[in-house]
Each structure stands twice: as structure tokens, then as C-alpha cells.
Amino acid sequence: MESFLIETKEMTKVYGESDATIFALAGVNLQVKSGEFVAIMGHSGSGKSTLLNILGCLDRPTTGTYMLDGRDVSQLNKNQLAEIRNQKLGFIFQSFNLLPRLSALANVMLPMFYDSTEDISGADARSRAIRSLESVGLGSRLDHYPNQLSGGQQQRVAIARALVNHPPLILADEPTGNLDSKTGAEIIEILDSLHKNGTTIVMVTHEPDIAQHAERVVCVKDGLISSDSDHGSSPCICEKELA
Amino acid sequence: MKPTKILRSAWEGLMLNKGRSFLTTLGVIIGVASVIIMLAISAGTEAEIAKQINALGASLVIVSPSRGVPGSARTLIYDDALAIAEEVVGIAGVSAEQAPPSQNIKANDTMLEAIPLIGTSPEFPLVRDYPVALGRYFNQAEDDRKAKVVVLGSGIARDLFGVDDPLGRIVTIGTTKLTVIGVMQSKGMVSDVDYDGRVYIPVNLVFAKFIPVMNIGPDRVRTIYVKAESPEKIDSVITQITAILAERHDVDVSKPDFSVQTQQDIINTQEATTEAFRDLLAWVAGVSLVVGGIGIMNIMLVSVTERTREIGLRQALGARPTDVLLQFLMEAVILSLVGGLVGVVIGVGGSYLFGKFGSMQTAIVPLSIPLAFGAAAIVGIFFGYYPAVQAAKLDPIVALRHE
Numbered sequence: 001m002e003s004f005l006i007e008t009k010e011m012t013k014v015y016g017e018s019d020a021t022i023f024a025l026a027g028v029n030l031q032v033k034s035g036e037f038v039a040i041m042g043h044s045g046s047g048k049s050t051l052l053n054i055l056g057c058l059d060r061p062t063t064g065t066y067m068l069d070g071r072d073v074s075q076l077n078k079n080q081l082a083e084i085r086n087q088k089l090g091f092i093f094q095s096f097n098l099l100p101r102l103s104a105l106a107n108v109m110l111p112m113f114y115d116s117t118e119d120i121s122g123a124d125a126r127s128r129a130i131r132s133l134e135s136v137g138l139g140s141r142l143d144h145y146p147n148q149l150s151g152g153q154q155q156r157v158a159i160a161r162a163l164v165n166h167p168p169l170i171l172a173d174e175p176t177g178n179l180d181s182k183t184g185a186e187i188i189e190i191l192d193s194l195h196k197n198g199t200t201i202v203m204v205t206h207e208p209d210i211a212q213h214a215e216r217v218v219c220v221k222d223g224l225i226s227s228d229s230d231h232g233s234s235p236c237i238c239e240k241e242l243a
Numbered sequence: 244m245k246p247t248k249i250l251r252s253a254w255e256g257l258m259l260n261k262g263r264s265f266l267t268t269l270g271v272i273i274g275v276a277s278v279i280i281m282l283a284i285s286a287g288t289e290a291e292i293a294k295q296i297n298a299l300g301a302s303l304v305i306v307s308p309s310r311g312v313p314g315s316a317r318t319l320i321y322d323d324a325l326a327i328a329e330e331v332v333g334i335a336g337v338s339a340e341q342a343p344p345s346q347n348i349k350a351n352d353t354m355l356e357a358i359p360l361i362g363t364s365p366e367f368p369l370v371r372d373y374p375v376a377l378g379r380y381f382n383q384a385e386d387d388r389k390a391k392v393v394v395l396g397s398g399i400a401r402d403l404f405g406v407d408d409p410l411g412r413i414v415t416i417g418t419t420k421l422t423v424i425g426v427m428q429s430k431g432m433v434s435d436v437d438y439d440g441r442v443y444i445p446v447n448l449v450f451a452k453f454i455p456v457m458n459i460g461p462d463r464v465r466t467i468y469v470k471a472e473s474p475e476k477i478d479s480v481i482t483q484i485t486a487i488l489a490e491r492h493d494v495d496v497s498k499p500d501f502s503v504q505t506q507q508d509i510i511n512t513q514e515a516t517t518e519a520f521r522d523l524l525a526w527v528a529g530v531s532l533v534v535g536g537i538g539i540m541n542i543m544l545v546s547v548t549e550r551t552r553e554i555g556l557r558q559a560l561g562a563r564p565t566d567v568l569l570q571f572l573m574e575a576v577i578l579s580l581v582g583g584l585v586g587v588v589i590g591v592g593g594s595y596l597f598g599k600f601g602s603m604q605t606a607i608v609p610l611s612i613p614l615a616f617g618a619a620a621i622v623g624i625f626f627g628y629y630p631a632v633q634a635a636k637l638d639p640i641v642a643l644r645h646e
């Protein structure tokens with residue numbers, strides 16, 4: 001039996017009380033192998049944000065299971081979820097979410113700050129953060145503050161931050177949404193090269209040409225996976241659905 | 244997360260808005276400083292009272308008219324003092340005292356305005372443990388014949404005659420010319436009375452020359468001081484005085500129109516007042532600390548709201564609720580501890596300056612420093628906890644979406 005990095009079974013997310021319940025997710029079955037680059041597409045309200053939140057261990061499914069890296073994380077408590085996020089996940093946000101008062105280097109060091117599995121010394125954390133920033137081409141911008149960096153550079157800092165704890169999974173939420181197309185392309189290039197080096201990436205986007213960079217496109221509609229290029233449906237269908 | 248890391252991140256959070264952080268600590272600074280200063284003032288006052296016990300001796304009995312006793316037909320008069328001196332057994336001396344309105348004093352070309360004038364019996368220096376430094380005090384004969392003699396407080400002597408010998412010189416008090424026969428030792432301020440800034444004349448001269456006509460009875464005295472032979476005889480002396488005066492005034496011993504107190508009684512009353520005063524001050528200071536704490540809580544709540552997105556991000560990166568809680572709690576504690584520290588410095592410095600330049604005596608109570616500092620820390624934890632819990636409870640999804 002093949003092992004998956006992500007494997008959800010009949011995963012639902014229900015909001016509201018008895019009469020007025022809304023199924024944000026109505027039973028999602030999704031498997032992602034290690035090393036895949038998956039794009040998730042869908043309208044707003046389709047449930048893709050809810051799906052990403054659960055995949056990112058920021059939220060828990062109402063029913064069903066979510067196996068991440070071999071561990072059922074669907075019923076973990078807040079502290080355990082925090083540790084999973086710290087160790088297994090790297091987040092890339094549309095709005096970068098860098099702390100403005102911290103330098104690029106300090107921003108990248110943040111995840112190590114919350115690492116409860118090992119006690120990383122300040123010097124180690126620093127050198128790891130420097131390597132991570134160098135890997136996204138910002139080795140010369142270590143001490144710059146976010147407001148001294150361009151949007152693309154800020155997002156690269158965010159990528160360095162996502163990578164610094166060597167998580168098996170990178171979750172990117174509209175990573176190019178706040179960038180012009182040229183800078184967006186640079187960011188996608190970085191994601192591409194990460195993918196080539198074996199990093200698993202799940203990316204939410206509504207831009208079809210960005211989604212094309214992924215080797216697999218999953219479309220979410222009404223809380224269900226409506227198409228999955230891995231299962232024979234082409235990304236084009238997905239695009240039509242989005243249109 | 245390691246404590247040093249929490250500390251650092253809390254510090255960074257505070258440095259984000261230095262001005263506001265400082266203003267927030269102001270409440271705690273004032274609270275802590277006032278606790279220390281208030282306690283120093285009341286301790287200084289108590290020490291001052293203790294000093295008076297030593298200065299006046301333990302065997303002093305003070306007889307004064309009761310105020311506001313209904314139907315008290317008579318007040319304390321000079322003959323009461325004479326009766327005590329004659330009849331009471333076990334006393335070393337009696338001094339009747341009366342203070343007429345202040346008078347201007349002139350000697351040669353120097354004029355001092357509104358100088359307190361004290362009429363006393365000849366035994367005054369003995370009874371009040373207040374010796375003459377130069378010359379002599381007047382004797383009973385001089386008192387009886389209302390001799391125009393005066394003994395100057397050391398300050399008055401200096402102001403009128405400088406380095407010259409004042410003995411035998413003539414001073415004009417009001418319109419009466421008196422001969423200087425002595426100068427008292429320097430005694431300084433005791434219980435708000437400047438002994439050096441007064442002049443002492445025979446009490447019978449006061450009755451004859453310085454009590455305004457139409458005023459209170461001409462032989463009325465303000466206080467009769469009685470010195471017992473020893474502190475052990477005080478109780479017996481008090482009993483005798485009470486019996487004699489009750490008979491003379493024709494009042495019941497249980498409802499006298501006079502009061503017979505020891506210096507200790509007066510000190511006890513003063514101490515009780517000081518303690519009540521100190522408790523009040525401590526409460527006020529404590530309340531200001533609490534107000535300071537509420538200030539911290541307010542600012543921390545604002546800070547949590549402002550930094551909601553940051554909290555969400557930290558959660559996404561792996562901060563556990565406890566990490567967030569500790570960070571914000573630590574910020575509040577740092578605010579209050581820094582405030583406490585500054586408050587201690589201002590409190591100690593303020594107490595010192597008050598004592599040196601103010602009209603109040605101060606003695607810094609060593610215990611008040613850890614007490615006030617500890618109270619500040621507790622205030623920080625107590626009022627920082629609620630905002631910190633609010634921060635820790637935030638849902639990362641909601642927090643990340645917060646604008």
C-alpha cells in the first residue's frame with residue numbers, strides 16, 4: 001500500500017447549529033504523495049479555504065480523518081496542532097505576513113523560536129536562517145526590514161521562513177495574489193525549484209496560469225472535490241468551472 | 244519556548260511603542276513611589292515623636308483645661324499651679340505657662356515682628372528639661388513681683404544681638420522694656436514649636452502686662468507642667484493632681500473640666516493619629532497601584548487587538564496558546580516591574596528630598612521597597628493575565644484574517 005503525505009477520508013467541516021448547518025466541506029477524500037506539487041482551485045465559498053485551514057492544522061475537521069505524514073491529526077488539541085504546524089508545515093501567505101519590526105533574518109528565525117522538539121541555540125538558529133534566506137537569493141538582505149524590501153523580496157523572506165524548519169509540506173495560499181505577474185513568476189520559479197528538490201507543495205490559487213505550474217490541479221466545489229487532474233480530469237475542465 | 248526567548252519577544256513587543264509603554268508604566272511608577280514616600284513620611288513622623296519622648300522626659304505630667312466640657316465654670320488658673328506645687332507629694336517642679344498674643348520685639352535698631360511670648364514659672368527649665376545656656380532664668384521672687392526680665396530663645400538672641408553679649412541689654416516687647424537676664428540653649432523644632440524663636444518671661448508679668456483687657460481671665464494658664472521625681476511616681480502624682488483640682492474646681496473626678504496627661508498619653512494619641520494617617524496613605528497608594536494595573540490592562544487589551552494578525556501568524560508558525568499567553572503576560576510584567584523599579588528610585592529619592600527640604604521628617608522603611616516592588620509585580624501579573632488570555636484564546640484563522 002502506497003503511503004501518502006496527506007490523506008483525508010470523508011472529511012467534513014460543519015458550521016452552525018442543528019437547523020442552520022452549513023457544510024463547508026461535505027466529505028473530502030484527498031491524497032497527496034510526498035514530493036507532489038498540487039494546486040487547489042475553486043470559487044470563493046467553494047470550501048477551498050476551509051480545506052486549506054484544515055490541511056494547515058489551523059482548524060480541525062468535524063468528522064472524518066486527516067492523516068499528515070502518517071499521523072492522524074484530526075483530533076489533536078491546540079498545543080499538539082501548534083507543534084505539527086511548527087514541525088510539519090511551512091506557510092506562505094498572500095499578504096506575506098512578515099512582522100514589520102523584525103529584520104528579514106529575525107522573521108525567518110521565528111519558527112525556530114517556537115520549536116519545542118529541539119532547543120536551537122541562537123547561533124544555530126541564525127546560521128540556519130541565513131542559509132534559508134540564501135536559498136531564496138536574499139543572502140544580501142538579511143538585516144533589511146520588510147518595509148525596505150519589495151513585495152517579491154518580502155514573499156521570498158516568507159518562503160525562507162516556511163522552509164527554515166525543513167517541514168515536509170509547504171502550504172501556499174495565493175502566494176502571487178499580491179504581486180505583479182513578473183514578480184509572481186519569480187515566486188513560482190522558486191516554488192518550482194523547491195518542488196524539483198523534492199518538497200511537497202499544496203498551493204491555493206485562482207489564477208489558472210499559476211495553477212499550470214503545478215503537476216496536479218484539484219478543484220473544489222460546494223465542499224467537495226469536483227475534479228482532480230490526477231484522476232483523469234484535465235486542468236482545463238477546472239478552468240471552465242471557474243470561468 | 245525558553246524564558247529568555249519569551250522575555251526577548253516581550254521586550255520587542257514593548258519597544259514597538261516606547262512612548263505608550265512609558266505612559267502605561269506611569270501609573271505603577273506613581274503607585275510604587277507613593278507607597279514608599281508615604282511610609283517614609285509616617286515612619287519619620289513616628290521617629291520624631293519618639294525623639295520627643297526622650298526630649299521631654301518620661302516623668303512629665305501635663306495638666307490642661309478640657310475643651311468643650313459642658314458647664315465647666317472655671318478654667319485652669321495660676322492658683323491651681325500653686326496648689327499643686329504645695330500639696331502634691333513626689334514632684335520635682337511645677338511650671339504654669341501662658342502664651343499671650345505674639346508681640347514685636349525691639350532692641351536698639353533691630354525689630355522682630357510677631358514673636359511668641361511664653362510666660363512661665365521659674366522652674367520651667369527644670370520641668371521642661373530645657374536649660375539656660377547663658378546668664379540665668381528668673382527666680383520666684385522676680386516672678387512674684389512681676390520683674391521686667393526676659394530670657395531669650397537662642398534664635399532670638401542671635402537675631403537681636405548677633406555675636407554681642409545680650410545679658411543686661413534692654414529689649415522692648417510691645418511697649419514694655421525688659422532686661423535680658425539669660426539665653427536658653429538651642430533646642431530647635433519640637434513638634435512644630437520653634438523653641439529658639441520664642442522669648443520667656445515671668446508668668447505673672449504676662450498676667451499683668453500682656454493679657455489684653457476684656458480677654459480671658461487675667462490669671463488663666465494654658466498648661467501646668469508638673470515634673471514627677473521619677474517615672475514611677477507618675478501614677479501617684481496624677482491621682483493627687485486630679486483630686487486637688489477636682490476639689491478646687493468643684494467637679495466630679497469622673498467628669499473633670501481639666502485633663503491630666505503624661506507625655507506618653509499625648510504620644511499615644513499622636514501615634515494613633517499617625518497610624519490612622521499612615522493606613523489612609525497606604526490605602527491611597529495601594530489604590531493608585533491598582534489604578535496603574537488597570538492602565539496596564541487597558542493598554543495590553545489594545546495591544547492584543549492591534550497585534551491580532553501578528554498573534555495569528557505566530558500561531559501559524561507553531562506558537563502554542565501558552566506561548567502567546569506568556570509573551571503578553573511577560574509584557575505586562577515587564578511594564579510593571581520597570582515601573583516598579585523606577586518607582587522605587589523616585590520613592591527613595593523623593594523621601595530623601597522631602598526629608599531634606601520639606602517640612603516633614605522622613606525615614607525610608609527598608610521593607611517598603613520589596614513590598615512596593617512585589618505589589619507592582621503582582622499587579623502586573625494580575626492585570627496582565629486577562630489580556631494575555633484573550634490573546635491566547637484567539638483562533639489563528641480569524642486572527643490571520645484580521646485587518
